[in-house]
Amino acid sequence: MQTWVDFATIKRSVVLAPLLRRYQVRLHRSGRDQYRGCCPIHGGDGREAFHANLSKNIFHCFACGASGTVLDFVAAMERCSLREAALKLAHQTNAEDSRPAAACSRELVTKKTKPLSPLGFTLRGLDSAHPYLAARGIEPATAREFGIGFYAGPGILSGWLVIPIHNACVQLVAYCGRAVDGSQPRYRFPSGFPKSEVLFNLHRAPAAGGETLVIVEGFFDCLKLYQAGLRSVVALMGSALYVPQQGALLQRFHRVILMLDGDPTGRRATAEIAARLRAHCSVQVVHLPEWMQPDQMSAHQIRQVLLSFQTTEVIGPIH
Numbered sequence: 001m002q003t004w005v006d007f008a009t010i011k012r013s014v015v016l017a018p019l020l021r022r023y024q025v026r027l028h029r030s031g032r033d034q035y036r037g038c039c040p041i042h043g044g045d046g047r048e049a050f051h052a053n054l055s056k057n058i059f060h061c062f063a064c065g066a067s068g069t070v071l072d073f074v075a076a077m078e079r080c081s082l083r084e085a086a087l088k089l090a091h092q093t094n095a096e097d098s099r100p101a102a103a104c105s106r107e108l109v110t111k112k113t114k115p116l117s118p119l120g121f122t123l124r125g126l127d128s129a130h131p132y133l134a135a136r137g138i139e140p141a142t143a144r145e146f147g148i149g150f151y152a153g154p155g156i157l158s159g160w161l162v163i164p165i166h167n168a169c170v171q172l173v174a175y176c177g178r179a180v181d182g183s184q185p186r187y188r189f190p191s192g193f194p195k196s197e198v199l200f201n202l203h204r205a206p207a208a209g210g211e212t213l214v215i216v217e218g219f220f221d222c223l224k225l226y227q228a229g230l231r232s233v234v235a236l237m238g239s240a241l242y243v244p245q246q247g248a249l250l251q252r253f254h255r256v257i258l259m260l261d262g263d264p265t266g267r268r269a270t271a272e273i274a275a276r277l278r279a280h281c282s283v284q285v286v287h288l289p290e291w292m293q294p295d296q297m298s299a300h301q302i303r304q305v306l307l308s309f310q311t312t313e314v315i316g317p318i319h
């Protein structure tokens with residue numbers, strides 16, 4: 001897997017003091033820019049063990065030996081790798097839209113993302129007319145076009161609906177499993193799959209030829225819009241837009257329509273993503289009624305909503 005995150009930029013632009021506050025670390029001042037207190041990483045009762053130097057933007061614990069930069073701090077607190085810590089920081093600082101973060105995001109998005117490496121196999125014998133798809137309103141032709149279907153062959157995805165995910169170079173990079181019997185988890189991604197680096201359907205979206213991209217949350221939202229004739233649509237596979245995803249979509253599109261779920265999570269995400277994207281492109285927002293999701297809408301409803309946004313350039317004929 002490629003590391004695209006610019007560690008140096010993050011270390012330079014993320015400030016330790018607000019980070020300590022975010023993790024509710026209580027320190028007392030022990031000198032100019034020097035603070036001490038209990039170590040949030042190992043716990044313990046040494047009340048002077050943890051030292052932070054805010055001018056140098058570093059920390060050190062004399063009890064457990066943890067030390068380093070904002071990246072080391074977040075990695076230690078989150079028990080994750082430096083790379084994951086960097087991705088978290090890049091995402092959080094962007095979300096907060098603070099000034100150093102804005103600079104940071106600009107540098108980050110201009111860095112070229114190497115596509116994920118292709119998967120070495122393709123699942124065969126998929127049933128694109130499975131009753132689960134019909135129940136969700138997905139026609140066999142749409143499922144076939146996306147390579148989606150119920151898989152009954154050998155392997156860990158046996159008994160799951162499988163959804164192929166491609167990188168921007170149209171290479172298959174993963175299958176996501178979707179439970180069809182109501183069991184949990186509903187979705188199964190390969191372990192370690194870097195969701196933050198891919199937008200579902202981004203490899204097809206530019207083919208519509210327009211400058212506008214519609215962003216939805218889930219696979220089925222995306223399928224329903226596509227089926228309604230809207231070809232330039234991608235799914236976040238969640239409700240967050242990560243910096244690498246943002247970089248990838250801004251390389252191709254200059255206008256974005258956000259059509260996230262009409263629940264509190266979707267509303268919050270919409271406000272956050274819109275605020276962030278507006279610095280880079282034109283953004284319009286579809287406010288769906290309370291608790292409404294695009295995948296519950298008929299093709300007619302979807303077209304009505306989007307036509308009011310004058311997106312005729314991206315809406316083709318219904319197939």
Ligand SMILES: [Zn+2]
Nearest residue numbers: 039042061064
């Ligand atoms: Zn410690």
